[in-house]
Structures are given as C-alpha cells and as structure tokens.
Amino acid sequence: MRRILVVNALIFAVLAAAVALAYYGYTATSIESQEQQVLQPLRELAEEKVFNIENLLLRDERVVFDNVRFEELSKLDEVVNPVATAVASVFVLDDQGKLVPDGYVGPRSRKPAESKAFRDFVLEKVVPTLPLSKRPAGERGHVHGIWREGPLAGRPYLLSFVKRVSGDRTFYVLIEDDLTHLVAWLFPQFFNVSDVSKRIYQVVDERGELVFGAPFAADADTLVVEVPFSETVDGWRLRVTDRQMLGQGALRRKGIIQSVLIGGAVTVVIAGLAFLALAIRRERRANELKSEFISNVSHELKTPLSIISMFGEMLANGRVKGPDQATEYAEIIWRESVRLGRLIDNVLDFAKIERGMGVYEFADADVGEVVDRAIELVGRRLAAAEMTLDAEIEPDLPQVKLDQNAFTLAVLNLIDNAIKYAAEGKKIELRLARAGDRIALRVRDWGPGIDPAEQEQIFERFYRARAVRLKPIRGSGIGLALVRHIAKAHGGDVTVTSAPGQGSTFELWLPVV
Amino acid sequence: MTSAVSEEPAKKRILVIEDEPDIVRGLRDALEFEGFEVQARGTGTEGLTAAMEWGPDAVLLDLMLPDDNGYRVCETLRQRDETVPIIILTAKAQETDKIRGLDAGADDYVTKPFSVAELIARINAIFRRQARMAHSDETFTIGGWQINARKHMMSRGRTSKRLTFYELEVLKLLRYKSE
DSSP states (O other): OHHHHHHHHHHHHHHHHHHHHHHHHHHHHOHHHHHHHHHHHHHHHHHHHHHHHHHHHHHHHHHHHHHOOGGGGGGHHHHHTTTOTTEEEEEEEETTSOEEEEEEEOOTTSOHHHHHHHHHHIIIIIGGGSOGGGSOTTOOEEEEEEOOSSTTTTOEEEEEEEEEEETTEEEEEEEEEOHHHIIIIIHHHHOOOSTTOSEEEEEEOTTSOEEEEOOOOOOTTOOEEEEEOTTSSTTOEEEEEEGGGTTTOHHHHHHHHHHHHHHHHHHHHHHHHHHHHHHHHHHHHHHHHHHHHHHHHHHHHHHHHHHHHHHHHHHHTTOOSSHHHHHHHHHHHHHHHHHHHHHHHHHHHHHHHHTTOOOOOOEEEOHHHHHHHHHHHTHHHHHHTTOEEEEEEOTTOOOEEEOHHHHHHHHHHHHHHHHHHOGGGOEEEEEEEEETTEEEEEEEEOSSOOOGGGTTGGGSTTOOOHHHHTTTOOOOSOHHHHHHHHHHHTTOEEEEEEOTTSOEEEEEEEEOO | OOOOOTTSOOOOEEEEEOSOHHHHHHHHHHHHHTTOEEEEESSHHHHHHHHHHHOOSEEEEOSBOSSSBHHHHHHHHHHHOSSSOEEEEESOOOHHHHHHHHHTTOSEEEESSOOHHHHHHHHHHHHHHHHHHHHSOOEEEETTEEEETTTTEEEETTEEEEOOHHHHHHHHHHHHHHO
C-alpha cells in the first residue's frame, strides 16, 4: 500500500515537473520574449542615433539662441551662417511678436524674393499661432509640421524659439531649421545605407512617407523598431530593422517550432507516464492474480496429494474393512494421480508459454483424430461425473498444421471445464466441422452459464469466474488462458457464447491453410 | 477390534466441515475405523447448523470453503461454544495462516497433505486434555465471585457473566498464585 502511494506520488511529481519545465521552456522561447531579445538592442541603437542627431541640431540652434545680441543685430548674419549649419533662417521678434529691425536672416541659397515671401508669411501667418510667451525665458520650444500654404507649401518645417530677457527687454529668437541639411547631410552620417550593413534604417514622416533611407516592405513578420525625433522633427520616426529579419518571419517560425517541440516532449512525457501507470496497474493486477494462482495451484496440488497420501496410508496400515474397500481406495488413488498429473502438465505448459519459449511443434495432422483421442482420454471422468458426451466429427476434414500435444491439451481443457462446471447439465455436445476457411470445434454444455461481464475475463490467466470461486470446484485459473494461447499460436482463437442459466458454448477455431 | 460394546462410554462425535468429497470419504472411514461417530458437511453454513444441532465433541474444519471464509466459521463456532475442540485441516501452510487460524479460536492446525495416524493422535490428545480438565476443580472463588471453569461462567449474587477462554485462564492463574 505504501509502495503504491510512493509510486503514485512519484508519477505525480514527474508530471508536475514536466508541466513546470514545459511552462518555463515555453516562456523562455515564446515569440514575445525572443522578439524582446532581438528588439532591445535595435531599440537602444535607434534611440542613441536619434539622440545624437537631435543633439547636433540642438547644438547648432543653441549657438544661435545664445549668441544673438539684441544690441548687435546688424551682426546677425555673422552669428548664424558660419557656425550654425543646421539653421536656415533666424527671426528676432520683440515682446509683441513683431520683427525687430535687422531681425531677420534667411538662407543664402534662397532667392531674395522667395526669402521675402517666406519671411512675410511666417510673420503674418505663423508667428501669431506660436506659443511664444508660454515658455519661461531660455527654454526652447519647437513646432514641426508641413507648410499648408505660403511659398513653401507642401514642404516640411521645423521652427524653434526661445524667449530671451536682456536687461529690461524681452525678445524672442525664432529659428527655421534647415531640414535639407538634416536629411542630406546629417542622416547619411548616422545611417549606413549600404547593402551589406546589418541594419536597415529609414526615416518616415507623419504620413508614413519615406524621408530618408531604403524602402523595405515591413510586413507583419518583420520586427521593426520605431523611435520618434521627439525634440525636433517630432512627426518623423526613425525605423530600424535587422536585415536577417526582413520579411522572413524567421523568429516566429522558430518560436512555433520550439513550441511544437516542447509540446511534443511534454505530450511524450505525459503519454509515457500514463503508459507507465497503466503498466503498473496491469502488473499489480497480474500479481494479485498470480498470488491467487499460487494459492489455487497449491490447493489444487495439495488436495489430490492429500487424498493419495490419506488413502495410501490407510491401505499401508491395513485400516480397511475388506478387499472391496481396498480396491476402491486404490481406484481413488489412481484417479487422483491422473488428475494431479494433468494439473502438473497444465502448470508446466503454462509456465513454458509464460516464459515465451518456442513450445509448439507444428506438423500436418488430422484434427478429427486428435479430438477423438482427447474424447477417449476423458471417458472415465465423464462416467464418474455421470455425464454423456455427444460428439459429431465431420469426416474428411482437411489436414491442418497442428501441435498435436498442445491441441489435445486445449480440447481436454474445454471438455474438463464442461465436466467440472456444468455437471448438473448431464450432457456435453461436441461438434467439429468445417465452416468456410475455418475448422471449428464447439463444446456446448448445459451448466449455469457465464456472466456476460466475465465472458472475456475468463480467458485471462489466473482469472476464475466469481460464481465458480464460490463453488467447491477446484481450479487454477489457467485452463482457458492456455486454450486461448494454444488457439492463437495455431492462428485461430477461442470464444464463448453464454447466458446465465442457458449453458455455454466454447468455440475453438483453426484456419484452413 | 475396538468395536463398540454396550457398556462402553458413548462414541465421541466428530463433525467434519470439508467440501472435497474424497477427503470427507477418507476422513470418515479413518475416524469411524478408530471408533468415532462422524458427520460431514460441505459448507460453512451447514457446518455451523450441524454443530449447534448435533453437538459434536470435536470439529475438523477446512479453511477453503465454497460459501464462507473458514476463519470466520471458526470464530463463529468458538463464539457459540467456548469449549468444543476445533482442529483446522487445510492446504494453507503459511505461518501467518496458522497464526490466524489459532487466533480465530482453533485448538490445533494440521496442514494438507496430512498423516491420518497423526491426525487421529492429535484428536485423541485433545480429548485426553479435555478429560483432565474435567477432573480439575470446576469451581473456585475470587473476590466474592463464584467461577465455574467448566461452564466458563462467573457469578455473584444474581449477576453472572460469561468468561472467554483467556479470561478464565487469567483467573485460574490468579487463584494458583494466591494459594
């Protein structure tokens, strides 16, 4: 009992371990975590690039913001152009947002007319919309978008501004950043766009249109990191992907394969455990039956032995009333010896079969003759049980490959069972006939019949039907198991048809080759 | 010959509870040959009934009976009759079986195959022991209680109680020590 508990506990523990392992295996290899493993370095890289690019822009802006002197606006051009390459134009506004005299420098590349148009457009249309006064002095603000109208309509812009306080004067410095410089000059420095680079970069605007970099098809399988330029062109995003990941969905497939492998392994473990549990149960049942068998067999062996020894002793000591009684005792001894012999044969044959030794020796034989001989052997037992055997054997049956000894044993067991368990029926009917490609031996009795629930179990080794166990009928539980084994070894089988109170018919069939 | 003569005491009665007809036949012949009167029953239930109605002097009991567990039959027999000798006669030869059988109230345990002479010797030994017991003091007194060793009863005033075999043995031991 304790061992069973230990075994069950072990099985449960292994099961729990397998499930835990599967869970951790799954989480470790799940698509999400693998994605994280790949995406994390990509994200760090992208953030670093964005930081550096924005830093360059902000540095150039800072030069302008810091160096504009309200008193020296005539030198504004000198402040802006030589150093601040990322700055396109600068506006210096008074505290009312009006351009102060000499407070504008535009890009040299822009034609004067275009420059003026742009300046007027900014001052009239854009500046009134800017949140100039909302920020504390010195703190940079920025606006990014696409010109909807004006001379540069359709082009992107980035405007940065700072409130300056100099003495008792408040003014604003407004910078138009040079996005062409950003795209044409800064981006190429940071993003390797050659075909051999491991990473692929692109910058897209708020509409998702490519601003810079290589176009790549970002399907659902492609792992892409997106980082916005939040301090500057905040509608633009840097997108980075790994060339290996491009469009292949390799990671996902890898994840799926790993999940399938883990699932398979766990299924195998669970199936193995189930099989083990089943095997243990079957073995335990076989052991129970075996010990019952040992007890049955020892009882089976000891009973005839007791009878032989008892009557032998009485004969030897002259404890007999006369010669008739002596003869009777001798007959009992002889009968019991035969019974004992057959039982030993059964047990030994069964043991041989159990050990799986090649016990059968097949040769062409006439089944009819073999059955006839078996009937002769049971003659005395039939008479003792006051039963009759009605046998019909079809003549001219074809020869079949038989192990004669084994087949005789099978037939004897079937008839013996009928004598043992169905004696009250008084008769046994035996039919041996060909049916198609089979030769069938049917043994019919008129005994108590067999419970339908037990009709298959009675062919299991050591199993004895409940009704039989309650009767004073000796048996070891191996007879029918032996019959079935012999039948199957001959390529046939044995079956039973029975109903309680109706008797039983056992059919042992062999194939005709 | 030891055939019964009218002056001799009545034959000892032996009940055989055994399901195997040949064994019953042999036992009956052997025991009758020795001058016992024998009745045989094939099931535990029939055996218990016969033990009550017929009142045997000893019971030979097989353990593997078709209708009931032999140990249970033995216990029931012992509950109904404290004194009748019970000899278990069985193929079960393991030590645990013997202990279980003796604990169930059997006086002796004989395993199959057995020697008829030995079995009869054991039966006779039990009867001799019983006869000696019968001659020993049947009643004695402890602490105001009258103890009847033959009837396995103890009584004081109007109350009386049955004694089990071991209880009686303990009381006998107490009396022996106090003397």
